Amino acid sequence: MTIIDSNRPDPVDDAAPTVGKVEISHLTKYYGANRVLDDVSLTVEPGEVVSIVGPSGSGKSTLLRTINHLETFDAGSVTVDGRYIGYERRGDTLHELREAEVLKRRAQVGLVFQNFNLFPNLTARENITIAPVSLKRLSQVEADQRAMALLQRVGLHDSEKYPAQLSGGQQQRVAIARALALDPKVLLFDEPTSALDPELVAEVLDVIRDLATVGTTLIIVTHEIGFAREVSDRVVFVEDGRIIEIGPPEQVLRNPINPRTRDFIGRVL
């Protein structure tokens, strides 16, 4: 599958991507007394592909959700291209932004869920057009054209099907197209293939692999170790809300320095 996207610089003959930098610093979050994120710091460069692996319950989903401000946090900061999604910094204080502004900034970051979360009452096309139209980015006609192009890009041809009429793999590909409709600088994937039948995993990974080559910043939570090794620039291993090890895939996934990482990789492989 080849991807042609007029909206992005061609990675072959152009300079490195310049937007989509994510900076997470000293992030801490509690659910009640439970410390879910513990002083997490991570900088993801524009266009970089970072995979996050770690045991269930270690805070991977929570971390992703703080990046686009679906979750608040108790300490630290998260910025995309130097700007907070939910706050405005004036001097030394962070002022919470009004909802409309948060929504606008959140659109820079796309999120793909483990169980797709497509809107079942809308067709594949409508699932994709609803955000750009209701955020007044595109007219309905423009959005429809864009939806068709995006569907083609993820390899789907029937735009008028409802989610229930699609296979899991097709649904997840529509969900990716939906996330792309707002031209996000950063795309977050939360275990995008975990809810899929084994034979449908490849078609979704193909789409993500293509995205990895076009310069969008990708942060992928996944249990597909082989895939992570192939597409990632760096791999992060988290456990108990802390980053235990971070480095190139060859190191973290093949020769982990930390014994706990080694233990985990041994179990999932």
Next chain:
Amino acid sequence: MTQVTIERSAEIETEEPTEPLKVVRVRHWGRWAVSAVIILLIAQFLWSLVANEKYGWGTFGEYFFSDAVLDGLLMTLWLTVISIVGGFIIGTVLAVFRLSSSTLLNAVAWWYIWFFRSVPILVQVLVWYNLGYLYPRLGLGTPFTDDFWIFSFPTTSLLTAFAAVAIGLTLHQAAYSAEIIRGGIVSVDAGQTHAAAALGLPRRVRFFRIILPQAARSILPAGFNEIVGQVKGTSVAFIVALPELFYSVQVIYGRNQQIIPLLLVAVVWYAIITTVLSVVQYYVERRFSRGTVDLPPTPIYRAKKQITDLWHRLGEEDGKASPAVTSQTDTVTSYTDKESV
């Protein structure tokens, strides 16, 4: 010995049939017997409807379309529409309050629902009708005083019998609708809200395009129950002598003593309204289940299909399915196919 039998029967069951095997359905003799008794009882009742003169079908016919009855019917429909539309609008707001993170709004909605579910609707209508006794004038003035008005009206001129019933029914309905709508909203998967939020959809779009249409699937059956109930619930208007359908027939039989025929007039009208609403409900629910289930064919489609199938079978049993018959069934099928979409 046993072993031999098993081997034998297995052999028989796996034996290749020479022709396609015939399937004989289980016959349910008990069901047939019960059905026969029920049909007999229904026939007996229908016969009595005709034979028993006390039903007074002549009087029934005389009054069914009379002006008084039709005016009453119109009043009933009007009160139903006002209270259902108003009730569901206020109910939606209350449901949203109940689900909001604001403790204050939550409490306001909770107490509203508590209050209007506690006070009998009859009492409520009477209080509204007699509000002039508690508050002789209504209008805009200085708060917490009684003598300075910018403008005001005598309460009795504002709260007519119609207004009292309409307000009472609407506020009452709002409390019940709120709970039905809240139930529908919480039944929608939380992932839908997360996905909508992650896309940056504005609150309004989230609620009206994503959550409410999905909530509608569980709201509608209960909602139509409320509408059908409300058609008859409007008869509380009798307490303030407002002539809706039921009060109208009461007035008429109070004059001419033809109680049964006039009650039948009301009952048949109620049945007609309920029938219409049931059909509307069927199609509205169908509309809102788009995309979530494989819709079964409509009854009209099934009836047509059964007739054409029967037609087909009759043709086959004659041993000569004529071309005319075949082409006719074909056209009917293709027509209904289109309709079922």
